[in-house]
Amino acid sequence: MRKTRSRSIVSSFAIHILVLTCSIPLSSPEPNEIDQICKKTPFYDLCTSILNSTPPTPKPDLKTIALLMVTNILSNATDTLSFIEALIKKTSDREMEQALAFCAESYIPVVKYTLPQAAEAISQNRFGFAGYCVSDAVKQVNSCNSKFSGLVSAPLGDRNGIVHKLVDVASAIIKQLLKG
Numbered sequence: 001m002r003k004t005r006s007r008s009i010v011s012s013f014a015i016h017i018l019v020l021t022c023s024i025p026l027s028s029p030e031p032n033e034i035d036q037i038c039k040k041t042p043f044y045d046l047c048t049s050i051l052n053s054t055p056p057t058p059k060p061d062l063k064t065i066a067l068l069m070v071t072n073i074l075s076n077a078t079d080t081l082s083f084i085e086a087l088i089k090k091t092s093d094r095e096m097e098q099a100l101a102f103c104a105e106s107y108i109p110v111v112k113y114t115l116p117q118a119a120e121a122i123s124q125n126r127f128g129f130a131g132y133c134v135s136d137a138v139k140q141v142n143s144c145n146s147k148f149s150g151l152v153s154a155p156l157g158d159r160n161g162i163v164h165k166l167v168d169v170a171s172a173i174i175k176q177l178l179k180g
């Protein structure tokens with residue numbers, strides 16, 4: 001008698017859990033889920049500041065968030081490219097001009113092809129390819145950065161560093177998509 005009763009308690013408990021589990025919306029991060037997503041990236045503060053400043057509405061999934069990050073990198077990198085182009089026009093230092101021209105050449109494909117391709121790949125659920133594009137963008141940014149290692153002044157400030165960090169965050173989010 002006692003045994004039957006405890007069994008029925010166990011099974012009603014199981015049903016309860018089942019109902020609870022099913023009622024959790026699987027792909028709709030709430031603000032604290034943005035937290036969870038950003039905790040799995042190397043730059044939590046940067047990640048949350050971007051995702052909270054452009055509140056993805058109404059209830060975005062991980063894919064929408066990845067797309068948002070890539071769009072953010074694209075606008076940041078586009079801005080950096082115009083900054084580089086403006087510096088090229090201003091500088092009278094030949095060595096500096098060459099380094100900047102090299103950087104512009106690194107950034108142009110990133111802005112024109114690599115990041116738009118990453119965004120397209122995400123929206124088509126080709127997350128592996130998106131990850132590839134994004135890591136290719138890092139290579140370009142790094143090669144620009146390396147041009148200034150021998151120079152005294154760093155004309156781009158931390159712009160390359162910021163783009164690099166943004167890409168690292170996007171990479172980590174794409175990795176979560178790949179696991180999903």
Ligand SMILES: *[C@@H]1O[C@H](CO)[C@@H](O)[C@H](O)[C@H]1NC(C)=O
Nearest residue numbers: 046050072075076079080162
């Ligand atoms: C680039 O990202 C940095 C860090 O989030 C931000 O401070 C800056 O305003 C961004 N620039 C653009 C053009 O998005």
